[in-house]
Amino acid sequence: MADILEVLRRWGGVARRGDLFRDGVARAELEAALAAGILVRPRRGIYALPDADPVLVRCAATSSLLTCVSAARHHGFWVVREPEEAHILRMDGRYDSGRAVVHRQSWWPPEPRSHVASRPDVLLHALRCLPELEALVMVESAAQKGLSLDFLRQRLPGRRNAAARRVLDAVGSGADSLLETLAREHLRRAGLGVQPQVEVEGVGWMDVLVEGFVDVETDGRVHNEPAQRAKDYRRDRAAQLRGYEVLRYTYSDIVDRPQSMVAEVCEVVARRRALGGPAPGRTAVG
Incomplete structure (x- = not known):
């Protein structure tokens, strides 16, 4: 029985009878597994594990x-x-x-x-x-x-x-997640200057650097963990002490409300320019 399960898992949980035979599964073993409920037969000649992806089963x-x-x-x-x-x-x-x-x-x-x-x-x-x-x-x-x-x-x-x-x-390079790709592209389409994955000495990697001074961070699920959150706080303080503005956005912010994200970044950019301050000096780690 274990051989049948191993073969089916190799093919995504569903396979045609002839393919199972070619992989060395005997007809008697196949029928016994079906009778025992270990396998199901959704259509003649098609065998699947009970928990197989139903869409893959439909395809087969x-x-x-x-x-x-x-x-x-x-x-x-x-x-x-x-x-x-x-x-x-x-x-x-x-x-x-x-x-x-x-x-x-x-x-x-x-x-x-x-x-x-x-x-x-x-x-x-x-x-x-x-x-x-x-x-x-x-x-x-x-x-x-x-x-x-x-x-x-x-x-x-x-x-x-x-x-x-x-x-x-x-298509760009260096993004660590779909959130970075989406944030970069929304901000670029808004006419902002963006640089993905910029490494700054004393800070680390910035997900998206906007106009040279706004650090846009895209937070996936891992950022909800206490240890990661504490690390993020320390990193944000280091960026702010070096003159960067830091904005953090979640999956929902970027995927469901991108217009609000873009508007907030634009507001920070406009405010910083109105103050007339210089952009922070950036030291990339080579």
């Missing part, structure tokens, strides 16, 4: 592939919002197994026996499907893993793909 049962934002986490890409509907790849466009966003074009084959589209397909679908900033965070995280932006750009010719190419043009 309909000869489809999970793609776009629905497949982002499977490839380790950042995701701003979980989709309300599954995004699937089926090149004939037919899908009669519940509500879904159906993508029809494929540029690169998936891994053998995978129920998830290839990394290039997932990103290209996202670039042509999602709002610009949601596509940007996915592509930027993929670029940090070494995926070639030129490879994607070459597959997005013509006027109909102009918006997707603009997303590729906005």
